[in-house]
Amino acid sequence: MGIRFGHISDMHLEGDVASDSLVKLKAAGGDPLGNTRLALEELAVEQPDFLIMTGDLVHEGTAEDYAALRALLDEILPGVPVIGSLGNHDVRDAYRKGFLGMEDGDDSPYVDALEVCGWRILSIDSAWEKLLMGGVNDEQLDWLAQQLEQPVEKGNILICHHPFCPALEHAGMAMPEKLEKILRGGKISAIFNGHLHKICAGWAAGVPHFTGQSLAFDIEVLGSTAIYTTRGGYNMCQVDRDGHFFVDSRIVSPKGNIYQTKPTKPI
Numbered sequence: 333m334g335i336r337f338g339h340i341s342d343m344h345l346e347g348d349v350a351s352d353s354l355v356k357l358k359a360a361g362g363d364p365l366g367n368t369r370l371a372l373e374e375l376a377v378e379q380p381d382f383l384i385m386t387g388d389l390v391h392e393g394t395a396e397d398y399a400a401l402r403a404l405l406d407e408i409l410p411g412v413p414v415i416g417s418l419g420n421h422d423v424r425d426a427y428r429k430g431f432l433g434m435e436d437g438d439d440s441p442y443v444d445a446l447e448v449c450g451w452r453i454l455s456i457d458s459a460w461e462k463l464l465m466g467g468v469n470d471e472q473l474d475w476l477a478q479q480l481e482q483p484v485e486k487g488n489i490l491i492c493h494h495p496f497c498p499a500l501e502h503a504g505m506a507m508p509e510k511l512e513k514i515l516r517g518g519k520i521s522a523i524f525n526g527h528l529h530k531i532c533a534g535w536a537a538g539v540p541h542f543t544g545q546s547l548a549f550d551i552e553v554l555g556s557t558a559i560y561t562t563r564g565g566y567n568m569c570q571v572d573r574d575g576h577f578f579v580d581s582r583i584v585s586p587k588g589n590i591y592q593t594k595p596t597k598p599i
């Protein structure tokens with residue numbers, strides 16, 4: 333018996349409404365909240381076994397903004413287990429208070445684990461230093477290694493915001509040696525992340541590595557130019573009974589208006 337789960341990422345829900353990039357996005361017709369609602373409504377029809385969120389959930393927001401995201405999930409996907417990782421535009425203290433309901437939020441790196449349907453999803457914090465390219469520290473990797481020592485029926489899935497597949501070196505974080513050793517230990521079945529606002533698939537130290545699209549805006553690369561559009565989407569994922577992963581792209585706002593371009597390195 334396989335499992336099905338949703339992968340949403342980079343919703344950039346309104347926290348800092350005066351942010352230059354969000355102002356441009358909205359002026360071009362972008363609708364991060366509308367896209368997120370549409371994605372969750374589609375997922376409600378599919379009734380996934382769980383949902384993963386890979387960061388940049390709210391754009392520089394407050395506890396109230398994260399509480400609004402929690403309320404949206406409770407309204408549209410009640411009872412569906414969810415686990416998040418945080419991105420370079422998230423605020424850890426606000427997430428802990430608003431999304432997790434902790435009285436005393438704090439700003440330490442956010443790690444988390446969720447067991448569902450025989451799988452363990454492990455979340456590490458590649459954005460703890462708020463660096464654009466990301467990075468994880470030794471304490472998180474020690475925590476990850478300890479988690480992997482615990483038996484689990486089906487396997488482990490790792491989530492974090494920044495990609496670290498070697499082919500994406502110029503766009504994501506450099507893989508620490510310690511993380512590479514953990515991955516080569518064979519206990520992690522797949523890795524899911526965000527940050528690039530586009531779908532990429534590859535391998536990281538022998539583990540399948542999937543980068544999800546964004547529900548806020550899409551970034552496509554044409555030659556050495558990154559093209560930002562208002563298109564939003566998410567991924568529907570499956571693991572079949574042989575343990576093979578399958579990722580399907582779902583678009584919720586297919587007509588993308590271009591609202592900015594930037595020079596970039598092609599992937």
Ligand SMILES: [Fe+2]
Binds near residue numbers: 387528529
């Ligand atoms: Fe993002």
Ligand SMILES: [Fe+2]
Binds near residue numbers: 388421493
């Ligand atoms: Fe990001």
